[in-house]
Structures are given as structure tokens and as C-alpha cells.
Amino acid sequence: MYEDLRKIQNDLSKKVSLSELKSEVNIVAGIDISVDRYTSIGYCAIILIDRDLKTLEEASFVDEIKIPYVPGFLSFRELPIIEKCFTTLKSKPDLVFIDGQGIAHPRGFGIASHFGITFNIPTIGCAKSLLVGNYKEPENLKGSFSPIIYQSKIVGAALRTKSDTKPIFVSPGHMITIDQSIKLTLSFIDKYRIPEPTRRADILSKKLRRFHQA
DNA sequence: GCGACAG
């Protein structure tokens, strides 16, 4: 099944160019989840923002997380709650940032790719750490990046989004190239290491969890 | 067998 989806994704990713995409990106989504380690209750948050980083809409969904985290199989754990949360949105985004990998994955199909295929939307995977591959440390300058190499292929980039800070790991999810992924990720960086869409989703998901615990 | 390992 992975192979089928991967083929579809590869075909579709070639149909999008940067100039095309730029003009189409008006609403961007960020998705993140936090989980209560004792109750296994997951809190999914989705934030919609515009190009000026203004928040347009927020959505959330609470559900039990039944599947354990296994490296390489994050989708099985997190995609169900994400799907449920995503369908509650009033507006649909033109681009989605996901906490995790896109094609920088053992089977070239991380959660960002999986989500993109599911909803037929361009996605970018922005992970805080590496799953597979190797990279050389990028220059200590905001905007610097170096390729992530996996099985002799470039599958993404270690991107310095802030100086004196560890890079993040950007890889295409769906209908987007590596080059576009890097540029678009940088365009949604504010003052922090993590791009605003997923950063705000992260804050909201943790807020929800704390609220439910209290 | 050993180490590595998104969240």
C-alpha cells in the first residue's frame, strides 16, 4: 500500500511549480498533537494562518491514541486523530505544515506525505530531529541549509531557521519540491526555530491538554 | 549482536 501511495505522490509532486504555488498559498495550516502519557488521550490542534502570520481559524479534536509510537510508522498513531480534526475546519488550507517527515523516511512516505495524499493538499514535513539519512551541519546563519542524504538521494534539508540554534529537518510531503519546501518554510518563520503554523498548533495542543487535566 | 530511531 505504501508503494502505491508513494507512486501517486511522486507523480503529483512533479505537477507543481514554485510560481504556481506561491500565488495559490493564501491559507496555511499547522498541525500538531500532544498526548497525555497516563491516559493516552491525544489532543490535536490545527491552526490556519495567512501570509502575514495572522491566525484565521483554530480547530481541535480530542481522542484516545490507541497505537504506540514506532519509528517509521508515526502515521498509524497520529493520522486518525488528525483526519477527524481536519474535517471540522470551516476553511481549507492551500498548504499544510506537519510536525514530522515527508519523504525523508525509510519508505519515502512519512506522515506529511500520508496526510497530503489523504486530503490531496500540498504538505511540508518540518521535523525537529532526523529520522533517516545524514547531513552536514549548515552554516550558523538563518536561511542556511544542507541536503539530507538517504540512500544516495537528496530527500530534504537541514534548515537553519535561527542562528545559534539547531536546524530543523524539512522534507516535501506532497505536491511540492524540496526547493519550494525550504523557501516556504522560511517564509513562515517568525522569531523562533519552529515555523509559526506548527509552533502555534503545538502551543494550542498543549494548552488543551492542560485544560482537560485541570 | 549493536546502534539508531519523526513523535
Added chain:
DNA sequence: ATCTTGTCGC
């Protein structure tokens, strides 16, 4: 991912 104290820096 989550827990968790102090600490450094804007």
C-alpha cells in the same frame, strides 16, 4: 512525545 531545575540571553 513527556517530565523537569536552573540558567542563559534577547
